[in-house]
Amino acid sequence: DTAVSQTPKYLVTQMGNDKSIKCEQNLGHDTMYWYKQDSKKFLKIMFSYNNKELIINETVPNRFSPKSPDKAHLNLHINSLELGDSAVYFCASSQEPLGAFFGQGTRLTVV
Amino acid sequence: AQSVTQLGSHVSVSEGALVLLRCNYSSSVPPYLFWYVQYPNQGLQLLLKYTTGATLVKGINGFEAEFKKSETSFHLTKPSAHMSDAAEYFCAVRPSNDYKLSFGAGTTVTVRA
Numbered sequence: 001d002t003a004v005s006q007t008p009k010y011l012v013t014q015m016g017n018d019k020s021i022k023c024e025q026n027l028g029h030d031t032m033y034w035y036k037q038d039s040k041k042f043l044k045i046m047f048s049y050n051n052k053e054l055i056i057n058e059t060v061p062n063r064f065s066p067k068s069p070d071k072a073h074l075n076l077h078i079n080s081l082e083l084g085d086s087a088v089y090f091c092a093s094s095q096e097p098l099g100a101f102f103g104q105g106t107r108l109t110v111v
Numbered sequence: 112a113q114s115v116t117q118l119g120s121h122v123s124v125s126e127g128a129l130v131l132l133r134c135n136y137s138s139s140v141p142p143y144l145f146w147y148v149q150y151p152n153q154g155l156q157l158l159l160k161y162t163t164g165a166t167l168v169k170g171i172n173g174f175e176a177e178f179k180k181s182e183t184s185f186h187l188t189k190p191s192a193h194m195s196d197a198a199e200y201f202c203a204v205r206p207s208n209d210y211k212l213s214f215g216a217g218t219t220v221t222v223r224a
Contacts, residue, residue, distance in 0.1 A: 048210050090154060105153075
């Protein structure tokens with residue numbers, strides 16, 4: 001069983017569209033994250049939820065909106081996609097102090 | 112606020128040679144420290160972590176790291192490189208009183224036959 005799973009793995013879409021990425025973890029962890037990895041492989045934290053409560057909200061455009069329906073799921077919705085949104089988005093979960101477990105990533109390409 | 116600096120964006124080693132990846136951190140409170148590895152087109156895999164206790168920590172695949180508070184460092188080593196160690200390596204820090212896990216810029220390891 002995959003511990004942290006993201007769907008879709010690849011997403012190609014046109015500018016201006018709205019898209020969602022889903023994430024589920026079966027580890028029973030309390031905390032989940034979204035990270036963005038750019039073309040230079042730099043990892044930037046975007047959001048974090050703990051038991052469905054938003055605890056980290058970094059400086060990202062408000063076109064990005066996370067939603068956590070329960071502590072096993074954290075979805076990311078992106079409105080009005082722009083070329084600069086192209087990146088790999090990683091979901092992760094953690095139960096301190098074990099460290100974070102990452103999903104396989106969603107490669108988003110905006111054309 | 113915390114930050115991580117990885118010295119050297121690229122490291123090339125011969126197969127069988129020592130692998131040394133350098134990581135320095137800053138944190139206003141005692142940190143939790145991590146090393147992750149990322150293979151091409153894959154997610155990040157936890158190699159090892161330091162939270163409290165013994166400052167020399169051992170991880171998977173023969174890697175180990177030593178927490179040196181006086182030097183604010185957490186360098187990663189492996190005595191003998193294998194071709195399969197070629198990957199991107201990330202050092203990360205999380206303050207012990209916070210959830211924010213911050214990453215360094217990464218170090219690309221190339222292993223020469």
